[in-house]
Amino acid sequence: MATMTYRQALRDTLRDEMLRDENVFVMGEEIGVFEGSYKITEGLLTEFGPRRVRDTPIAEEGFVGAAIGAAMLGLRPVVEIMTINFSLLALDQIVNHAAKIYGMFGGQCNVPMVIRTPGGGGQQLGATHSQNVELFYSFIPGLKVLAPSTPAEASAMLRAAIRDDDPVLFLENLALYNTRGEVPDDLEPAEIGRAAVTRPGTDVTIVAYSRMAHVAAEAAEKLATDGISAEIVDLRSLRPLDRETVVESVRRTGCAVVAEDDWLTYGIGAEIAATIQEGAFDWLDAPVRRVAMAEVPLPYSKPLELAALPSAESLVTAVRDTVRATGR
């Protein structure tokens, strides 16, 4: 068992998988000589050389598509897209090709690849660089979308993603790279598609993932001092979605708040809320609330950005309102 950052966990896992399987290779912008915009691939070029650590031109559509093609011939590319915002330039290749090839050709060819990419607002990066558009991918059958929130999960889930035979969008987060946690030695690959109750509680369920799982933990601490016992469900996988774990939790607590880092309308929270009303309708004592970003192109200026983004405070407010609304 070692304590390490989320960044280190990703890096070590990439390295392990490259050592384990010659077909695993990484590519992306600035991942070799520059060692990655966020230094996830630090040292890998030196160790593995340019055949397996491939710097690409700035050409998201091109290199993501090339990874798909390489995967069709049995390689296992792990592509880094510098931030999820730039994945939009590769949207066509991901949605129209990576997600379709297995089905469209009647199951003759699968696409074993991983796209690693961080989301994250709150860094004053402005409207185009602060988006969390994992929803676009979570909407697409044929893709798997993972969103680990701790170093151990990051490691176990990246391992699973690389060994999986389908295209996986692996969502990281700028705000998580420096967070620390324990990572067991000999960690087994995670089972894809499983949420986890990361904090048991009795009064209310908070559903979150990625950075918001940490915000939820912070909110739960505050709520505890008010005598509100919040249970946290960390989704960890956005597609497939572990509806059972969510619904079982709400059946215990009787109410729920979803915390998400993106916009509310048609968002991930909307899917969770719909799931809860279908699976726990008779157990609900209050409407399901969603805490999400204000629906604006995110401004650069700090006070505006702060007002627009969900926070532990806004989550605490929504949870208190929800618990009050149960009339218990």
Added chain:
Amino acid sequence: MGDTRTRTPARRARTRKARPEPETLVAYYRQMLLIRRFEERAARAYTEAKIGGYCHLNLGEEATVTGLMAALEPRDYLFTNYREHGYALARGIDARRVMAELYGRSTGVSKGWGGSMHMFDLEARLLGGYGIVGGQLPLATGAALAVSYKGGDEVVMCQMGDGTTNIGAFHESLNMAALWDLPIVFVVVNNGLGMGTTVEASSAEPELYRRASAYRMESARVDGTDAVAVREAAREAVERARSESKPFLLETTSPRLRGHSVVDPARYRTAEDKEALKAADPLAHFALELEEAGVLDAETREKLDAEVKAEVDDAAAFADDSPYPDVSTLFDYTYATPVRGESRRLPADPVF
């Protein structure tokens, strides 16, 4: 940048170096100095946490910026990438408003909404700095389409970095501009690097101006550390675009004196690279050249130093004293036409 980049153009811009008036040369020097000091001040303000987000500086590109902007008429349009502070200044936007944008204040060029990467000013016809690599190219092409459509005589200049020539939008845009005879000048500011990746490591044709030939578009490469040479080359391209409605691709070469952005320590650079950079400083070169030509004496130089320092200090003080945008304005710019059902919910607000 390293020493691998070719400095000798296979085909230079066909320009006889016109000899500008001494006042013009001094004005160019002052412009370059202003950009230099402004950017240094921005770097400092960033470390003081007055500026956030990403912040890319024009250090080393002062002569390029000055020369390019000198070739444009006030009625011409400009699109740039995110490394655009200097362009905003050279387009005549008050340093106060440029700095205030970096500080995220309501007095900024984009009212604090855009930040370092997203400066916009209709009056100066700066139609945006853009943070998505290549994003500005189709837009600039479309602006040139609008000029052509309306039968105007404005020219659109579209600036980008070397790394940007590898994105699909570059090729799509050049093709359309050539196909439709649009009045646009694409400018590739070749500083030898994307972030840390060299031109040679990212471009199969590293003589970037040659890429225009695939679209039968005229192109040239010019020394981007020479403001006058840049101006001449750009003028020829701009005036040709204006009179003949033909696109052009101009490549300028210059060093990037610091990291990709203020937070990049540029560890991938060797000690020799760093030494070479010091020797390549275009501002120092220009000062020396003007001194030797008897155009700029020590006294004038000191005077300009003091003036520019005062201008930058004033800009920073103005930015510091300016208000942040009020939170009540958060929903002001989602739609130009107010619409029923538009969400004005803050994160903690319930939907009903």
